[in-house]
Amino acid sequence: MEENQKKELLELFADKLTRAARLYLDNCTRCGVCIEACHVYQSMPETRYTAVSRAQNIRRLYEKYFKLSGKIAPWWNEAVELDDAWMDRVWETAYTCTGCRRCMTFCPFGIDTGLIQSIAKLLLIGSDREPKVLTMLADVSISKGRNIEATKKSFAQAVRNLEAEVIEKWRSEGGEEAVPLDVQGADVLYVALAGKHSIVPAAAIMNAAGEKWSLSYFEAVNFGAFVGNPKKTKEIAQRIIDEAERLKVKEVAICECGTAYRVMKHMTGKHSFNVITFVELIARYLREGRIKLDKSKIDARITYHDPCQIARQGGIYEEPRYILKHLTDDFVDLQSNRRASYCCGGGGGLVIMGDKEFRMKSAKVKVDEVKATGATILATACENCHSQLSDLMEYYGLETKVQFVSGLVADALVQETASRKVPAATSEEPQLQLTAKAG
Amino acid sequence: MIDRLYYFIMVPMVYLAVAWCLIGIAAKIVRLLKAPQHPTTLQIFPETKTPLLAALVDTFTLPTVREHRPLLWFFLMTFHVAFVLLIVAHLDLIPQLSIVSGASHHMIGHGAVGVALTVSVLYLLFRRFRAPVRELSVPSDYILLLLLFCLFLTGDVISWANSWGQNGFVLSKQDFGAYLNGLVKFTFQDPSEVLSGGHYTVIAVHVLLANLFLMILPFSKIMHSFFALPLNALRRA
Ligand code: HEM
Ligand code: SF4
Ligand code: SF4
Numbered sequence A: 001m002e003e004n005q006k007k008e009l010l011e012l013f014a015d016k017l018t019r020a021a022r023l024y025l026d027n028c029t030r031c032g033v034c035i036e037a038c039h040v041y042q043s044m045p046e047t048r049y050t051a052v053s054r055a056q057n058i059r060r061l062y063e064k065y066f067k068l069s070g071k072i073a074p075w076w077n078e079a080v081e082l083d084d085a086w087m088d089r090v091w092e093t094a095y096t097c098t099g100c101r102r103c104m105t106f107c108p109f110g111i112d113t114g115l116i117q118s119i120a121k122l123l124l125i126g127s128d129r130e131p132k133v134l135t136m137l138a139d140v141s142i143s144k145g146r147n148i149e150a151t152k153k154s155f156a157q158a159v160r161n162l163e164a165e166v167i168e169k170w171r172s173e174g175g176e177e178a179v180p181l182d183v184q185g186a187d188v189l190y191v192a193l194a195g196k197h198s199i200v201p202a203a204a205i206m207n208a209a210g211e212k213w214s215l216s217y218f219e220a221v222n223f224g225a226f227v228g229n230p231k232k233t234k235e236i237a238q239r240i241i242d243e244a245e246r247l248k249v250k251e252v253a254i255c256e257c258g259t260a261y262r263v264m265k266h267m268t269g270k271h272s273f274n275v276i277t278f279v280e281l282i283a284r285y286l287r288e289g290r291i292k293l294d295k296s297k298i299d300a301r302i303t304y305h306d307p308c309q310i311a312r313q314g315g316i317y318e319e320p321r322y323i324l325k326h327l328t329d330d331f332v333d334l335q336s337n338r339r340a341s342y343c344c345g346g347g348g349g350l351v352i353m354g355d356k357e358f359r360m361k362s363a364k365v366k367v368d369e370v371k372a373t374g375a376t377i378l379a380t381a382c383e384n385c386h387s388q389l390s391d392l393m394e395y396y397g398l399e400t401k402v403q404f405v406s407g408l409v410a411d412a413l414v415q416e417t418a419s420r421k422v423p424a425a426t427s428e429e430p431q432l433q434l435t436a437k438a439g
Numbered sequence B: 001m002i003d004r005l006y007y008f009i010m011v012p013m014v015y016l017a018v019a020w021c022l023i024g025i026a027a028k029i030v031r032l033l034k035a036p037q038h039p040t041t042l043q044i045f046p047e048t049k050t051p052l053l054a055a056l057v058d059t060f061t062l063p064t065v066r067e068h069r070p071l072l073w074f075f076l077m078t079f080h081v082a083f084v085l086l087i088v089a090h091l092d093l094i095p096q097l098s099i100v101s102g103a104s105h106h107m108i109g110h111g112a113v114g115v116a117l118t119v120s121v122l123y124l125l126f127r128r129f130r131a132p133v134r135e136l137s138v139p140s141d142y143i144l145l146l147l148l149f150c151l152f153l154t155g156d157v158i159s160w161a162n163s164w165g166q167n168g169f170v171l172s173k174q175d176f177g178a179y180l181n182g183l184v185k186f187t188f189q190d191p192s193e194v195l196s197g198g199h200y201t202v203i204a205v206h207v208l209l210a211n212l213f214l215m216i217l218p219f220s221k222i223m224h225s226f227f228a229l230p231l232n233a234l235r236r237a
Helices: A003-015 A019-026 A039-043 A051-067 A068-072 A084-094 A113-126 A133-147 A148-169 A196-208 A223-227 A230-247 A258-266 A276-286 A316-324 A356-361 A364-373 A381-394 A404-413 B004-012 B012-034 B051-061 B061-066 B069-091 B112-128 B140-162 B173-184 B200-219 B220-237
Strands: A186-189 A213-215 A253-254 A273-276 A302-304 A377-380 A401-404
Touching: A003 A051, A019 A051, A019 A113, A019 B012, A039 A148, A051 A068, A051 A084, A051 A113, A068 A230, A133 A148, A133 A223, A133 A230, A148 A196, A148 A253, A186 A196, A186 A230, A196 A213, A196 A276, A196 A404, A223 A230, A223 A258, A253 A258, A253 A276, A253 A381, A258 A273, A258 A381, A258 B173, A273 A276, A276 A316, A276 A404, A302 A316, A316 A404, A316 B061, A356 A381, A377 A381, A377 A404, A381 A401, A401 A404, B004 B012, B004 B112, B004 B200, B012 B200, B012 B220, B051 B220, B061 B069, B069 B112, B069 B173, B112 B140, B140 B200, B140 B220, B200 B220
Parallel strands: A186 A213, A186 A253, A253 A273, A302 A377, A377 A401
Antiparallel strands: none
């Protein structure tokens, strides 16, 4: 590695040394409590896939370049030189970490290995080693945002073509657009993904609830966050923030995409609007009696996978379960659920990166848990998890069908209900537990 | 020659080690405070209404270790509680502080604190020699534990040797009090005058190891003793 590049990389590293990062790098006792936390290690028990080993690859560089002990006695904490061979090793442990932060719930100090791996990812970007497909997608996304005026018309036309499908699920009232765009002062700006599965059911549900909503011109997904590039992450998110501010909406509801939600909710500062997940919105409609669901539509056992980015990272645990219990009397949780849920194995951009073999092997632990429930529907609320889980079911030959919560809800909407005139939830209904459980 | 070495260890080096340790800890804390705050939350959900209280419980009862490694939890709790008692017991030797009654010839715990520490540190050391913890460990992990083991063992010997004399005590709590009194008052008196008896060598080794421990502390992972709470607070809110 050339001296110049080394210097640049160390500057990148130094930039990431926030108080939290230093605390995480300085204080690991290498007690090994986090060993079993990682789904990758659980599925492929190799030491390099433990959270602590992944972190050590960065910690040992930190020791060398940012600590006195590493300068005086490099052997003390096994400080290492930043070179090409070491960066290859960093690659293996960074882009196999999905950033699910399950390990953080094991560590007695709460060390965030996901954050340490974000430093690793930045170093890999800096040395031009990051997965190019992710960067490419981030760039496409940014340039699309810049040329929005040019693509607005064709987007609107594409949306019009979807309206018949929306009306099939829920007839709109006279004069209303089934998929409204550019609604000034809307209560909800719904940010979808490119794909009708992300627009049609959501539109039907919001129309059924009589919501004053508007569809965003932008895609929710944030490839900048997948690749671990903070600048691109911000730039991609900013387009949606600008749109929401221009329309003066009260809330931005993010479709079933975990990363988009986390970025918007927790990584882009304070906003003039509230950020919620679409499942929260559905739960609210049910609670307020604005939509009704027909339980007889689904005759199957349902289980639920907690997407890391909205669950551990966002606190959305009970809403999806509340919704699913309106769809079936046969709901069972996975053995490791809520805060303890294993990552699906597709987070952090792994689904897009293409090493399917690794992705399948590293998430075997999830498949085993799904199998144990005997459920025939595996519901989830994240695009990324949905793709990964579908691949897993196919790879391991399970009959279980992976479905979005919104899709299940849209198919079970009770059409007779006059949307806006329904009384509030009756007391027999399972009440949503939003109060946090410590632990 | 050996007398001068003992004197250096027992008096000037103690001052140097304590000063070095305090300056090192202060420098670490200042460096951390100077680092910019992390721009995003690092919280793990669900939330609690009392995050600080929850962080305190996490810090002092190690619930995640109890859940995932009950045996390690037992020894870690034994180790840490005993360590705190050990610090108290050493402060108690200083006549000016005298935390519990000054009348007893024994240190707090009558030697049990030291045994608890020795046993638990041995457990921590042995588990490091077994996979997979072995593969995660670096030299400093072993050296620190070995240093602590020797430190505790010499402490145990001093405590045990107190029962060797005819009247039961070779050196009593009051004798150590006299030594520490000299240190606190900067008299620079030769400690061998107040700590008579055959195992002065063991005491000198004990103090030497303690000095080394204090000097290493600010540059080691044992700084977690200061940072465990802020770390846990990050996870809670
Ligand atoms: C009085 C303050 C403390 C002191 C002096 C102290 C000292 C030590 C020492 C000397 C070790 C052994 C290091 C080793 O294993 O190599 C240790 C280990 C450990 N301490 Fe502390 N500690 C303190 C407070 C805490 C607190 C508040 C926590 C709470 C999270 C904590 C958690 C741990 C853990 C998890 C280990 C595991 C080490 C291992 O497995 O090797 N300590 N501590
Ligand atoms: S549990 Fe925490 S302190 Fe222990 S090895 Fe893992 S990251 Fe380090
Ligand atoms: S963040 Fe998730 S994938 Fe990464 S090391 Fe921790 S448990 Fe494993």
